[in-house]
Amino acid sequence: MKALGWVSSVVVGAALGATLGALIASQSARQAPVVEGQGPRPARVVEAEEFRVVDVKGKVRASLEMRKGEAGLRLFDAAGKPRATLAVDEDGPWLCLFDAVGEGRAGLRVHEDGPRLSLWDAAGKVRVGLAVDEDGP
Numbered sequence: 001m002k003a004l005g006w007v008s009s010v011v012v013g014a015a016l017g018a019t020l021g022a023l024i025a026s027q028s029a030r031q032a033p034v035v036e037g038q039g040p041r042p043a044r045v046v047e048a049e050e051f052r053v054v055d056v057k058g059k060v061r062a063s064l065e066m067r068k069g070e071a072g073l074r075l076f077d078a079a080g081k082p083r084a085t086l087a088v089d090e091d092g093p094w095l096c097l098f099d100a101v102g103e104g105r106a107g108l109r110v111h112e113d114g115p116r117l118s119l120w121d122a123a124g125k126v127r128v129g130l131a132v133d134e135d136g137p
Contacts, residue, residue, distance in 0.1 A: 050065035055078070063074045072087030081102040086095050094109040099122070107118045114132040121127050 053062040119128040
Protein backbone atom coordinates (compact mmCIF):
# COMPACT_ATOMS: atom_id res chain seq x y z
CA MET A 1 0.00 0.00 0.00
CA LYS A 2 2.80 2.41 0.89
CA ALA A 3 4.37 1.77 -2.50
CA LEU A 4 1.10 2.66 -4.22
CA GLY A 5 0.85 5.92 -2.22
CA TRP A 6 4.40 6.85 -3.21
CA VAL A 7 3.72 6.11 -6.91
CA SER A 8 0.51 8.16 -6.90
CA SER A 9 2.38 11.07 -5.26
CA VAL A 10 5.01 10.94 -8.03
CA VAL A 11 2.31 10.80 -10.73
CA VAL A 12 0.39 13.75 -9.21
CA GLY A 13 3.66 15.72 -8.82
CA ALA A 14 4.64 15.04 -12.42
CA ALA A 15 1.19 16.07 -13.65
CA LEU A 16 1.36 19.32 -11.67
CA GLY A 17 4.89 20.00 -12.95
CA ALA A 18 3.82 19.39 -16.55
CA THR A 19 0.80 21.66 -16.15
CA LEU A 20 2.90 24.43 -14.61
CA GLY A 21 5.51 24.06 -17.36
CA ALA A 22 2.80 24.30 -20.05
CA LEU A 23 1.37 27.45 -18.44
CA ILE A 24 4.78 29.11 -18.30
CA ALA A 25 5.54 28.16 -21.91
CA SER A 26 2.19 29.48 -23.16
CA GLN A 27 2.68 32.73 -21.25
CA SER A 28 6.14 33.33 -22.73
CA ALA A 29 4.84 32.42 -26.18
CA ARG A 30 2.20 35.16 -25.86
CA GLN A 31 4.81 37.72 -24.83
CA ALA A 32 7.27 36.94 -27.61
CA PRO A 33 5.47 35.51 -30.67
CA VAL A 34 7.60 33.26 -32.81
CA VAL A 35 7.21 33.31 -36.58
CA GLU A 36 8.00 30.04 -38.33
CA GLY A 37 11.69 29.97 -39.20
CA GLN A 38 12.47 33.04 -37.09
CA GLY A 39 13.18 33.75 -33.46
CA PRO A 40 10.99 35.82 -31.15
CA ARG A 41 9.91 39.21 -32.47
CA PRO A 42 12.08 42.02 -31.09
CA ALA A 43 10.65 44.75 -28.92
CA ARG A 44 9.31 47.71 -30.86
CA VAL A 45 11.32 50.24 -28.83
CA VAL A 46 14.74 49.79 -27.27
CA GLU A 47 16.20 52.58 -25.14
CA ALA A 48 19.82 53.04 -24.10
CA GLU A 49 22.52 55.69 -23.93
CA GLU A 50 24.82 53.68 -26.20
CA PHE A 51 24.65 50.85 -28.70
CA ARG A 52 27.82 49.19 -29.99
CA VAL A 53 28.39 47.04 -33.06
CA VAL A 54 31.38 44.72 -32.72
CA ASP A 55 33.15 42.53 -35.25
CA VAL A 56 33.81 38.80 -34.83
CA LYS A 57 36.93 39.63 -32.76
CA GLY A 58 34.92 41.77 -30.35
CA LYS A 59 36.33 45.12 -31.57
CA VAL A 60 33.90 48.03 -31.64
CA ARG A 61 33.27 49.01 -35.26
CA ALA A 62 30.34 51.38 -34.75
CA SER A 63 28.56 53.11 -31.91
CA LEU A 64 25.36 55.07 -31.61
CA GLU A 65 25.61 57.08 -28.43
CA MET A 66 24.87 60.12 -26.33
CA ARG A 67 28.08 61.90 -25.30
CA LYS A 68 28.12 65.23 -23.46
CA GLY A 69 24.62 66.10 -24.68
CA GLU A 70 25.48 65.14 -28.26
CA ALA A 71 23.81 62.35 -30.20
CA GLY A 72 26.27 60.68 -32.53
CA LEU A 73 27.02 57.78 -34.83
CA ARG A 74 30.69 56.85 -34.86
CA LEU A 75 32.36 54.40 -37.25
CA PHE A 76 35.74 52.78 -36.55
CA ASP A 77 38.19 50.86 -38.74
CA ALA A 78 39.53 47.37 -37.96
CA ALA A 79 42.33 48.92 -35.87
CA GLY A 80 39.79 50.75 -33.69
CA LYS A 81 40.58 54.22 -35.07
CA PRO A 82 37.66 56.60 -35.62
CA ARG A 83 36.98 57.06 -39.34
CA ALA A 84 33.63 58.89 -39.44
CA THR A 85 31.31 60.71 -37.07
CA LEU A 86 27.83 62.00 -37.74
CA ALA A 87 26.45 63.93 -34.80
CA VAL A 88 24.09 66.64 -33.62
CA ASP A 89 25.10 69.06 -30.87
CA GLU A 90 23.83 72.44 -29.62
CA ASP A 91 25.19 74.14 -32.78
CA GLY A 92 23.47 71.74 -35.18
CA PRO A 93 24.39 68.66 -37.25
CA TRP A 94 27.93 67.86 -38.34
CA LEU A 95 29.91 65.19 -40.16
CA CYS A 96 33.64 64.55 -39.77
CA LEU A 97 35.80 62.09 -41.74
CA PHE A 98 39.12 60.96 -40.26
CA ASP A 99 42.37 59.68 -41.79
CA ALA A 100 44.05 56.36 -40.95
CA VAL A 101 45.65 57.78 -37.78
CA GLY A 102 42.35 59.17 -36.51
CA GLU A 103 42.86 62.85 -37.34
CA GLY A 104 39.94 64.85 -38.75
CA ARG A 105 40.48 65.65 -42.43
CA ALA A 106 37.08 66.70 -43.77
CA GLY A 107 34.14 68.26 -42.00
CA LEU A 108 30.69 69.49 -42.86
CA ARG A 109 28.61 71.46 -40.38
CA VAL A 110 25.28 73.23 -40.68
CA HIS A 111 25.14 76.33 -38.46
CA GLU A 112 22.23 78.74 -37.99
CA ASP A 113 23.81 81.06 -40.56
CA GLY A 114 24.45 78.32 -43.15
CA PRO A 115 26.50 75.25 -44.07
CA ARG A 116 30.30 75.08 -43.86
CA LEU A 117 32.72 72.61 -45.42
CA SER A 118 36.32 72.36 -44.18
CA LEU A 119 39.26 70.27 -45.38
CA TRP A 120 42.31 69.97 -43.10
CA ASP A 121 45.88 68.88 -43.78
CA ALA A 122 47.70 66.23 -41.71
CA ALA A 123 48.71 68.92 -39.18
CA GLY A 124 45.06 69.94 -38.65
CA LYS A 125 45.38 73.26 -40.53
CA VAL A 126 42.37 74.26 -42.64
CA ARG A 127 43.45 74.13 -46.29
CA VAL A 128 40.06 74.57 -47.91
CA GLY A 129 36.99 76.18 -46.44
CA LEU A 130 33.65 76.84 -48.02
CA ALA A 131 30.78 78.59 -46.30
CA VAL A 132 27.43 80.01 -47.21
CA ASP A 133 26.13 82.89 -45.12
CA GLU A 134 23.26 85.34 -45.34
CA ASP A 135 25.32 87.76 -47.48
CA GLY A 136 25.96 85.13 -50.16
CA PRO A 137 28.97 83.10 -51.25
